Amino acid sequence: MPIKCKTECGRxxxxxxxxxxxxxxxxxxxAAFEAEIHYTIITNKLFTKGEKVAxxxxxxxxxxxxxxxxxxxxDRHDYGLQLILLSIDEGITGYRDxxxxxxxxxxxxxQIPLKILSYDELYGWTMDRIVGQIGRSNNCTFCGVFxxxxxxxxxxxxxxxxxxxxxxADDIAxxxxxxxxxxxTARLRRxxxxxxxxxxxxxxxxxxxxxTYEKEIVMYAHFKKLVYFSTExxxxxxxxxxHARAYLKDLERVRPSVIMDIIxxxxxxxxxxxxxxxxxxxxxxxxxxxxxxxxKACILLEGLNRGLPKLGIGxxxxxxxxxxxxxxxxALRERxxxxxxxx
Amino acid sequence: MCSIGDDxxxxxxxxxxxxxxxxxxxxxxxxxxxxxxxxxxxxxxxFREAECKNCFLIFVNHKFRATVGSSKALPRNADILLVFDGxxxxxxxxxxxQTAQSESNFKRLHCYLKVxxxxxxxxxxxxxxxxxxxxxxxxxxxxxxxxxxxxxxVTNLRSGIHQKPFDIKDxxxxxxxxxxxxxxFSNDINNIQTSTSxxxxxxxxxxxxxxxxxxxxSCKYAFIPTINISxxxxxxxxxxxxxxxxxxCDVAFKDDRLVNGIKIMRPIKNLTETEVLLYIRARNIKxxxxxxxxxxxxxxxxxxxxxxxxxLQKNYSSTVSTIICTGxxxxxxxxSYEEFEEKCCLCNSSIVNSETLSAVRYSRYVSExxxxxxxxxxxxxxxxxLTQNQDQKVCHSCxxxxxxxxxxxxxxxx
Ligand SMILES: [Zn+2]
Ligand SMILES: [Zn+2]
Ligand SMILES: [Zn+2]
Ligand SMILES: [Zn+2]
Numbered sequence: 001m002p003i004k005c006k007t008e009c010g011r012x013x014x015x016x017x018x019x020x021x022x023x024x025x026x027x028x029x030x031a032a033f034e035a036e037i038h039y040t041i042i043t044n045k046l047f048t049k050g051e052k053v054a055x056x057x058x059x060x061x062x063x064x065x066x067x068x069x070x071x072x073x074x075d076r077h078d079y080g081l082q083l084i085l086l087s088i089d090e091g092i093t094g095y096r097d098x099x100x101x102x103x104x105x106x107x108x109x110x111q112i113p114l115k116i117l118s119y120d121e122l123y124g125w126t127m128d129r130i131v132g133q134i135g136r137s138n139n140c141t142f143c144g145v146f147x148x149x150x151x152x153x154x155x156x157x158x159x160x161x162x163x164x165x166x167x168x169a170d171d172i173a174x175x176x177x178x179x180x181x182x183x184x185t186a187r188l189r190r191x192x193x194x195x196x197x198x199x200x201x202x203x204x205x206x207x208x209x210x211x212t213y214e215k216e217i218v219m220y221a222h223f224k225k226l227v228y229f230s231t232e233x234x235x236x237x238x239x240x241x242x243h244a245r246a247y248l249k250d251l252e253r254v255r256p257s258v259i260m261d262i263i264x265x266x267x268x269x270x271x272x273x274x275x276x277x278x279x280x281x282x283x284x285x286x287x288x289x290x291x292x293x294x295x296k297a298c299i300l301l302e303g304l305n306r307g308l309p310k311l312g313i314g315x316x317x318x319x320x321x322x323x324x325x326x327x328x329x330x331a332l333r334e335r336x337x338x339x340x341x342x343x
Numbered sequence: 344m345c346s347i348g349d350d351x352x353x354x355x356x357x358x359x360x361x362x363x364x365x366x367x368x369x370x371x372x373x374x375x376x377x378x379x380x381x382x383x384x385x386x387x388x389x390f391r392e393a394e395c396k397n398c399f400l401i402f403v404n405h406k407f408r409a410t411v412g413s414s415k416a417l418p419r420n421a422d423i424l425l426v427f428d429g430x431x432x433x434x435x436x437x438x439x440x441q442t443a444q445s446e447s448n449f450k451r452l453h454c455y456l457k458v459x460x461x462x463x464x465x466x467x468x469x470x471x472x473x474x475x476x477x478x479x480x481x482x483x484x485x486x487x488x489x490x491x492x493x494x495x496x497v498t499n500l501r502s503g504i505h506q507k508p509f510d511i512k513d514x515x516x517x518x519x520x521x522x523x524x525x526x527x528f529s530n531d532i533n534n535i536q537t538s539t540s541x542x543x544x545x546x547x548x549x550x551x552x553x554x555x556x557x558x559x560x561s562c563k564y565a566f567i568p569t570i571n572i573s574x575x576x577x578x579x580x581x582x583x584x585x586x587x588x589x590x591x592c593d594v595a596f597k598d599d600r601l602v603n604g605i606k607i608m609r610p611i612k613n614l615t616e617t618e619v620l621l622y623i624r625a626r627n628i629k630x631x632x633x634x635x636x637x638x639x640x641x642x643x644x645x646x647x648x649x650x651x652x653x654x655l656q657k658n659y660s661s662t663v664s665t666i667i668c669t670g671x672x673x674x675x676x677x678x679s680y681e682e683f684e685e686k687c688c689l690c691n692s693s694i695v696n697s698e699t700l701s702a703v704r705y706s707r708y709v710s711e712x713x714x715x716x717x718x719x720x721x722x723x724x725x726x727x728x729l730t731q732n733q734d735q736k737v738c739h740s741c742x743x744x745x746x747x748x749x750x751x752x753x754x755x756x757x
Contacts, residue, residue, distance in 0.1 A: 006710065006711060007710075007711060007712060007713050017710055019706055019710075020706055020707055020710040022710045022711065024710065024713075028713045031709075031713045032706075032709045032710050032713040035709045035713065035719055036702070036705060036706055036709060038719065039702065039705050039723070040702060042723075043698060043701065043702075044698060176582065177579075177582070179669075180578070180579065180582065180666060180669045181655070181662065181665065181666060181669075182665060183665040183666075183668045183669045185669065185672050188669070192699075194698070211699070211702040211703075211706070240659070243651075243654075243655055243658075247647070247648075247651045250647045250651070251583055251644055251647055251648075254537070254539060254642070254643060254644060254647065255537070255539060255644060255743070257585075257703070257743065258583055258644065260585075260699060260702070260703050261583060261584060261585030261739070261740070261743070262582055262583055262585070263699050264585045264587060264697065264699045264700060264703075264739060265581070265582040265583070265584075265585050265586060265587030265588075265590070266582070266587060267587065267697055267699055268587035268588035268695060268697070269587045269588075269590070269673055270588075270591070270673065270674050270675060271672050271673060271674065272672055272673070272674045274672075275672045
């Protein structure tokens with residue numbers, strides 16, 4: 001005998017909700033899924049009427065579902081938001097070409113305007129060329145650092161009031177674990193924030209899917225037949241993060257609520273007064289948010305342009321030494337040239 | 344600050360998993376000690392030069408004394424109860440305490456020491472046969488009797504917090520004690536549905552039991568032999584169990600959350616497994632193997648976490664020390680505005696509220712009531728009223744225990 005939907009709507013259940021283990025029919029699942037995101041947006045006051053909001057769109061499942069649901073809730077509950085899709089083209093052959101097609105399809109399906117910005121336009125380098133310089137070992141650092149700032153740059157160009165990103169509950173729980181494992185208290189403090197930035201010179205970022213399980217996002221996209229691009233980044237994923245992810249999946253298997261429990265834990269952590277808080281300022285070179293001077297993107301960029309791509313990777317002191325060494329060598333070479341030219 | 348750079352793998356590749364005795368270090372190279380220059384067997388731990396036995400022992404003992412001394416929480420002539428289980432860590436702590444008590448003048452640790460063998464067979468009986476258990480009990484008894492200048496006691500996890508412990512010399516009386524009530528306890532524990540919640544309950548209960556035994560034996564301080572990898576496991580488990588607001592007490596040297604003013608202390612929290620095993624070798628002391636190592640890998644949050652950390656430590660040798668570092672930066676707010684806050688009836692920690700917790704409740708709410716004629720706005724208000732009137736005597740983490748058991752049935756144990 002088929003199982004009835006838990007809400008007593010009379011229909012048969014077709015799925016078991018990963019988040020609550022309730023058996024639901026398709027319609028009740030959609031309604032619950034959307035209601036929860038609406039609840040998150042309202043109780044956390046993520047948006048204000050009349051705002052222009054950029055949805056960071058990668059073509060992946062999270063951003064596709066985010067764009068779809070934001071559009072739907074904006075219409076249904078009259079948020080009065082002007083939505084715009086913002087995509088970054090890293091310039092990775094075979095990765096972005098297809099996913100950008102997906103984003104374009106999202107644009108047409110959901111009737112939301114789209115802006116694509118390329119790394120080439122923003123930084124003068126495509127990821128393919130960066131990999132050519134550095135090899136595959138550290139390219140995810142470049143990709144991540146550049147992407148983070150690319151959104152800020154794009155948002156500034158588009159003059160939006162906030163950027164909505166597709167970070168889901170699993171991503172946030174995983175990041176809490178990661179930051180504990182690598183002892184990064186600065187990130188541990190802020191990684192559970194549903195809203196970051198938003199100071200004088202920065203555009204705030206919000207995470208409307210903060211409490212949405214990855215499994216439910218996949219389920220929602222599947223039953224709604226949403227089109228998304230499902231290939232992981234073609235470069236090797238971060239091995240360390242992979243361990244944290246596998247650990248989280250193992251935990252979720254014994255206790256599904258663990259994802260929310262970890263987010264709750266992360267939010268409740270208090271740090272001793274002696275632990276220094278990072279100062280989040282503005283990079284003096286490029287003018288975007290940074291806790292370092294100059295910002296990581298600027299250092300990586302300097303490294304690429306100097307032909308020292310490893311400059312921004314590893315300790316700062318090591319980078320300083322590399323810079324110094326190159327400057328010395330250049331000076332020597334120049335002197336040698338001078339000597340040669342004297343004759 | 345965090346200068347700990349310990350590592351649990353020796354340079355000669357011997358892994359130091361604290362499992363059977365067979366894996367004890369059977370080979371140490373000979374050479375010159377970097378400190379005293381003598382040609383001896385060399386003890387080598389990561390981030391330290393190879394040194395001779397004596398220099399190694401001085402180093403490890405110093406680490407222990409530094410942990411105890413730095414917090415200034417232990418007064419002179421304190422009455423200390425050492426919680427003992429025969430494990431390598433516990434015999435090392437006992438030996439270190441003895442050494443510290445017999446030091447000359449100013450280096451001497453002035454304290455009065457009693458030992459409690461806490462027999463927790465109940466917690467691991469599924470993985471250890473009765474014969475192995477009997478052998479183990481005998482070993483612990485012989486070991487403790489060899490310390491004829493220390494008063495040693497034994498009690499069982501199931502015996503209840505008011506049951507006086509037995510003198511270790513009366514082991515036969517202990518083994519033949521009245522056990523009717525204990526069966527009720529076992530039964531109540533078995534009624535907890537998941538091993539995650541069972542472990543959590545036992546952890547809370549064990550703490551109460553230790554506090555109660557310390558009181559009965561007139562000790563104000565209880566020393567527990569937790570070393571760094573267990574601290575790291577406890578920290579990460581607590582995060583996964585939703586206990587972020589009081590995880591600091593689980594990993595600090597001193598834990599004073601206990602109701603009757605007893606302070607639990609972790610004097611060897613900075614020792615690594617390698618250091619423990621090398622110490623045992625250097626001092627040539629015995630320890631008792633519980634033989635409870637066959638445990639289902641995916642059974643509980645705590646067990647999964649332990650295995651995860653062990654595996655990660657193999658690939659990234661600073662895993663444990665980094666987690667400890669993170670833990671050392673965390674504090675708790677349990678002391679502040681104590682009287683105004685509601686406390687959890689199981690774990691006694693402050694009950695907090697947050698957007699995340701209301702999101703969790705909202706999920707459950709809509710998942711049960713959602714249907715096509717569900718009015719979101721009306722129900723939104725209904726839900727908010729419901730949340731405000733909620734009976735909140737159990738913290739978020741313990742609500743998970745509540746989902747796996749009948750809280751009223753287990754509440755009175757805590
Ligand atoms: Zn239904
Ligand atoms: Zn910059
Ligand atoms: Zn020496
Ligand atoms: Zn509790």
